Amino acid sequence: QKEVEQDPGPLSVPEGAIVSLNCTYSNSAFQYFMWYRQYSRKGPELLMYTYSSGNKEDGRFTAQVDKSSKYISLFIRDSQPSDSATYLCAMSKGAGNKLTFGGGTRVLVKP
Amino acid sequence: KAGVTQTPRYLIKTRGQQVTLSCSPISGHRSVSWYQQTPGQGLQFLFEYFSETQRNKGNFPGRFSGRQFSNSRSEMNVSTLELGDSALYLCASSPSLFYNEQFFGPGTRLTVL
Numbered sequence: 001q002k003e004v005e006q007d008p009g010p011l012s013v014p015e016g017a018i019v020s021l022n023c024t025y026s027n028s029a030f031q032y033f034m035w036y037r038q039y040s041r042k043g044p045e046l047l048m049y050t051y052s053s054g055n056k057e058d059g060r061f062t063a064q065v066d067k068s069s070k071y072i073s074l075f076i077r078d079s080q081p082s083d084s085a086t087y088l089c090a091m092s093k094g095a096g097n098k099l100t101f102g103g104g105t106r107v108l109v110k111p
Numbered sequence: 112k113a114g115v116t117q118t119p120r121y122l123i124k125t126r127g128q129q130v131t132l133s134c135s136p137i138s139g140h141r142s143v144s145w146y147q148q149t150p151g152q153g154l155q156f157l158f159e160y161f162s163e164t165q166r167n168k169g170n171f172p173g174r175f176s177g178r179q180f181s182n183s184r185s186e187m188n189v190s191t192l193e194l195g196d197s198a199l200y201l202c203a204s205s206p207s208l209f210y211n212e213q214f215f216g217p218g219t220r221l222t223v224l
Contacts, residue, residue, distance in 0.1 A: 032211040043115070043201055043215035044154075088154065092211050098144070098167050099203075099213060101154040 003027050006089055006102030015111050019076040023089035023102045026070065030091040030100070033065050035074045038086045038104070047087075048074065079109045113138065115204050115216030123222045129190040132219045136183050136204030142166075143185040144213060145177060148199040157200075160185055161208050189221075197223045 006023045013019055021035075032051055036044035048063040050056045050072075056063045064073040072091075076083055089102040116135045124130050136143050144167075145157040156169040160179035177187040183204075189196055199220050203213035 034212065036215075041220075043217045046212055046214060049212050090154075094211075098156050098159060098169070099146075099154075099211075100156070101146075103153045 001026065002103070003100050004089060004091060004102040007105055008103055010106040010108050012108045012110060013079055015079060015081060015109055017079050017109075019074075019079045019083065019107055019109070021074040021076075021087050021089075021105050021107070023072050024070055025072075025091060025100075027093075027100075028067070028070065029093045031094050032092045033063070033072050034090040034092075034099070035061075035063055036088040036090060037083075038088060040085075044088055076107075081109050081111050083107060084109045115202055115214055117200075117202050117216040117219050119219060120217065121220050121222075123224060124192050125224050126192055126194060128192050129188060130192060130221060131186055131188045132200055132202075132221075134185045134187075134202030134204075134216060136185070136202075137214060140204035140206050140214075141183050142205045142208055142210070143179055143183065144203045144205075145185070145187050146201045146203065147171075148201055148218070149197075154201070157187065166208060192223045194223050197221060 004025045035048040038044045053067045060077045062075040086104040088104045090099040142161045144159040148154045159167040179185045199218040201218045203215045205213045
Protein backbone atom coordinates (compact mmCIF):
# COMPACT_ATOMS: atom_id res chain seq x y z
CA GLN A 1 0.00 0.00 0.00
CA LYS A 2 1.30 3.43 -0.93
CA GLU A 3 1.96 6.03 1.74
CA VAL A 4 -0.17 8.60 -0.12
CA GLU A 5 -3.32 7.63 -1.98
CA GLN A 6 -5.06 9.77 -4.57
CA ASP A 7 -7.93 8.90 -6.89
CA PRO A 8 -6.56 8.98 -10.44
CA GLY A 9 -9.81 10.24 -11.99
CA PRO A 10 -10.47 11.57 -14.51
CA LEU A 11 -12.72 14.05 -12.75
CA SER A 12 -14.89 15.84 -15.30
CA VAL A 13 -16.77 19.01 -14.30
CA PRO A 14 -18.57 21.79 -16.19
CA GLU A 15 -17.00 25.23 -16.32
CA GLY A 16 -17.81 27.27 -13.22
CA ALA A 17 -18.25 24.24 -10.95
CA ILE A 18 -16.27 23.58 -7.80
CA VAL A 19 -13.53 20.99 -8.20
CA SER A 20 -12.92 18.89 -5.09
CA LEU A 21 -9.72 16.88 -4.80
CA ASN A 22 -8.36 14.87 -1.93
CA CYS A 23 -5.57 12.64 -0.72
CA THR A 24 -5.27 10.25 2.17
CA TYR A 25 -2.03 9.23 3.81
CA SER A 26 -0.89 6.63 6.26
CA ASN A 27 2.18 8.14 7.92
CA SER A 28 1.34 10.50 10.77
CA ALA A 29 4.86 11.96 10.57
CA PHE A 30 3.90 14.09 7.56
CA GLN A 31 3.80 17.75 8.62
CA TYR A 32 3.97 19.77 5.41
CA PHE A 33 1.41 19.43 2.64
CA MET A 34 1.49 20.73 -0.89
CA TRP A 35 -0.62 20.70 -4.02
CA TYR A 36 0.94 20.84 -7.45
CA ARG A 37 -0.66 21.28 -10.85
CA GLN A 38 0.92 19.57 -13.84
CA TYR A 39 -0.02 20.23 -17.43
CA SER A 40 0.77 17.61 -20.04
CA ARG A 41 4.50 17.39 -20.78
CA LYS A 42 5.34 20.08 -18.22
CA GLY A 43 6.87 20.04 -14.76
CA PRO A 44 4.66 20.31 -11.65
CA GLU A 45 3.76 23.84 -10.56
CA LEU A 46 3.36 24.57 -6.85
CA LEU A 47 -0.18 25.79 -6.09
CA MET A 48 -0.62 25.58 -2.35
CA TYR A 49 1.57 24.92 0.67
CA THR A 50 0.27 24.30 4.17
CA TYR A 51 1.78 23.30 7.47
CA SER A 52 -0.06 20.99 9.87
CA SER A 53 -3.85 21.08 10.18
CA GLY A 54 -6.08 23.92 9.03
CA ASN A 55 -7.27 25.79 5.98
CA LYS A 56 -5.49 28.08 3.55
CA GLU A 57 -7.05 30.13 0.82
CA ASP A 58 -5.39 31.71 -2.20
CA GLY A 59 -7.66 33.20 -4.83
CA ARG A 60 -9.85 30.44 -6.22
CA PHE A 61 -7.93 27.73 -4.38
CA THR A 62 -8.56 26.45 -0.84
CA ALA A 63 -6.43 23.80 0.78
CA GLN A 64 -7.55 21.90 3.87
CA VAL A 65 -5.55 19.59 6.09
CA ASP A 66 -7.08 17.25 8.68
CA LYS A 67 -4.21 15.49 10.37
CA SER A 68 -6.47 13.58 12.73
CA SER A 69 -8.07 11.87 9.73
CA LYS A 70 -4.88 11.86 7.64
CA TYR A 71 -6.81 13.58 4.87
CA ILE A 72 -6.05 16.65 2.77
CA SER A 73 -8.23 18.44 0.23
CA LEU A 74 -7.97 21.04 -2.49
CA PHE A 75 -10.99 22.98 -3.73
CA ILE A 76 -11.01 25.02 -6.91
CA ARG A 77 -13.86 27.50 -7.18
CA ASP A 78 -15.25 28.85 -10.45
CA SER A 79 -13.30 26.29 -12.44
CA GLN A 80 -12.06 27.23 -15.91
CA PRO A 81 -11.04 25.08 -18.90
CA SER A 82 -7.48 26.23 -18.21
CA ASP A 83 -7.69 24.35 -14.88
CA SER A 84 -7.72 21.09 -16.85
CA ALA A 85 -4.57 19.35 -15.68
CA THR A 86 -3.30 16.67 -13.33
CA TYR A 87 -3.27 17.67 -9.67
CA LEU A 88 -0.72 16.08 -7.40
CA CYS A 89 -0.68 16.15 -3.64
CA ALA A 90 2.70 15.96 -1.93
CA MET A 91 3.86 15.89 1.64
CA SER A 92 7.02 15.84 3.69
CA LYS A 93 8.00 15.01 7.24
CA GLY A 94 10.02 18.14 7.75
CA ALA A 95 13.45 19.51 7.06
CA GLY A 96 15.20 17.44 4.45
CA ASN A 97 12.87 18.20 1.58
CA LYS A 98 12.03 14.70 0.42
CA LEU A 99 8.50 14.91 -0.98
CA THR A 100 6.18 11.93 -1.16
CA PHE A 101 3.60 12.31 -3.90
CA GLY A 102 0.18 10.93 -4.55
CA GLY A 103 -0.42 9.42 -7.97
CA GLY A 104 -2.27 12.50 -9.23
CA THR A 105 -5.87 13.20 -10.23
CA ARG A 106 -6.63 14.19 -13.79
CA VAL A 107 -9.18 16.98 -13.97
CA LEU A 108 -11.16 17.98 -17.07
CA VAL A 109 -13.14 21.22 -17.02
CA LYS A 110 -15.56 21.30 -19.92
CA PRO A 111 -16.66 24.64 -21.44
CA LYS B 112 13.61 35.53 -11.70
CA ALA B 113 14.28 32.64 -14.07
CA GLY B 114 12.88 29.25 -13.11
CA VAL B 115 14.56 25.88 -12.89
CA THR B 116 16.11 24.88 -16.19
CA GLN B 117 16.88 21.36 -17.32
CA THR B 118 18.86 20.15 -20.29
CA PRO B 119 18.38 18.39 -22.53
CA ARG B 120 14.59 18.39 -22.71
CA TYR B 121 14.41 15.16 -24.70
CA LEU B 122 16.82 12.28 -24.99
CA ILE B 123 16.76 8.92 -26.76
CA LYS B 124 19.25 6.26 -25.73
CA THR B 125 19.65 2.53 -26.19
CA ARG B 126 19.91 -0.13 -23.51
CA GLY B 127 23.33 -0.35 -21.90
CA GLN B 128 24.27 3.24 -22.59
CA GLN B 129 24.70 5.88 -19.94
CA VAL B 130 23.20 9.33 -19.74
CA THR B 131 23.85 12.61 -17.92
CA LEU B 132 21.09 15.11 -17.22
CA SER B 133 21.68 18.67 -16.08
CA CYS B 134 19.74 21.00 -13.81
CA SER B 135 20.24 24.69 -13.02
CA PRO B 136 18.25 25.77 -9.95
CA ILE B 137 16.54 29.10 -9.41
CA SER B 138 19.13 31.77 -8.64
CA GLY B 139 19.89 31.74 -4.93
CA HIS B 140 18.48 28.27 -4.35
CA ARG B 141 20.99 25.89 -2.86
CA SER B 142 19.01 22.66 -2.54
CA VAL B 143 18.36 20.50 -5.58
CA SER B 144 16.26 17.35 -5.65
CA TRP B 145 15.69 14.87 -8.45
CA TYR B 146 12.54 12.85 -9.13
CA GLN B 147 11.55 10.21 -11.63
CA GLN B 148 8.02 10.29 -13.04
CA THR B 149 6.49 7.29 -14.81
CA PRO B 150 2.85 6.45 -15.59
CA GLY B 151 3.00 3.35 -13.42
CA GLN B 152 4.90 4.59 -10.35
CA GLY B 153 4.15 8.30 -10.43
CA LEU B 154 6.67 10.73 -8.99
CA GLN B 155 9.42 9.07 -7.00
CA PHE B 156 12.24 10.75 -5.12
CA LEU B 157 15.74 9.96 -6.37
CA PHE B 158 18.08 12.12 -4.30
CA GLU B 159 18.69 15.55 -2.86
CA TYR B 160 21.82 17.70 -2.80
CA PHE B 161 22.74 20.66 -0.67
CA SER B 162 26.13 22.34 -0.52
CA GLU B 163 27.58 19.78 -2.92
CA THR B 164 26.64 16.91 -0.57
CA GLN B 165 23.98 14.26 -1.05
CA ARG B 166 21.62 14.68 1.92
CA ASN B 167 18.94 12.18 1.11
CA LYS B 168 18.54 9.24 -1.24
CA GLY B 169 15.51 7.38 -2.49
CA ASN B 170 15.12 3.69 -3.16
CA PHE B 171 16.84 3.43 -6.54
CA PRO B 172 19.72 1.19 -7.64
CA GLY B 173 23.28 2.40 -7.64
CA ARG B 174 23.11 2.96 -11.40
CA PHE B 175 21.50 6.26 -10.52
CA SER B 176 23.91 8.84 -9.21
CA GLY B 177 24.23 12.56 -9.00
CA ARG B 178 26.36 15.44 -7.95
CA GLN B 179 26.12 19.13 -7.21
CA PHE B 180 28.60 21.80 -8.08
CA SER B 181 29.69 24.83 -6.09
CA ASN B 182 27.30 27.05 -8.09
CA SER B 183 24.41 24.75 -7.01
CA ARG B 184 23.95 23.33 -10.50
CA SER B 185 23.37 19.60 -10.42
CA GLU B 186 23.75 16.63 -12.70
CA MET B 187 22.36 13.15 -12.49
CA ASN B 188 23.79 10.14 -14.24
CA VAL B 189 22.21 6.82 -15.11
CA SER B 190 24.57 4.07 -16.18
CA THR B 191 23.76 0.83 -18.00
CA LEU B 192 20.35 2.05 -19.09
CA GLU B 193 17.38 -0.32 -18.96
CA LEU B 194 14.06 -0.06 -20.79
CA GLY B 195 12.38 0.66 -17.46
CA ASP B 196 14.45 3.83 -17.03
CA SER B 197 12.30 5.53 -19.65
CA ALA B 198 10.68 8.36 -17.73
CA LEU B 199 10.39 12.07 -17.16
CA TYR B 200 13.23 13.15 -14.88
CA LEU B 201 12.38 16.22 -12.88
CA CYS B 202 14.64 18.53 -10.97
CA ALA B 203 13.34 20.72 -8.17
CA SER B 204 15.05 23.48 -6.25
CA SER B 205 14.42 25.22 -2.96
CA PRO B 206 16.34 27.91 -1.08
CA SER B 207 17.66 25.58 1.60
CA LEU B 208 17.26 22.24 3.33
CA PHE B 209 14.82 23.79 5.81
CA TYR B 210 12.45 25.10 3.19
CA ASN B 211 9.89 22.53 2.16
CA GLU B 212 8.44 24.23 -0.89
CA GLN B 213 10.09 22.92 -4.01
CA PHE B 214 9.95 24.42 -7.48
CA PHE B 215 10.18 22.10 -10.43
CA GLY B 216 11.78 22.42 -13.82
CA PRO B 217 10.15 21.22 -17.07
CA GLY B 218 11.91 17.86 -16.91
CA THR B 219 13.99 15.76 -19.26
CA ARG B 220 12.08 13.06 -21.08
CA LEU B 221 14.33 10.04 -21.47
CA THR B 222 13.39 7.24 -23.83
CA VAL B 223 15.42 4.03 -23.71
CA LEU B 224 15.13 1.79 -26.78
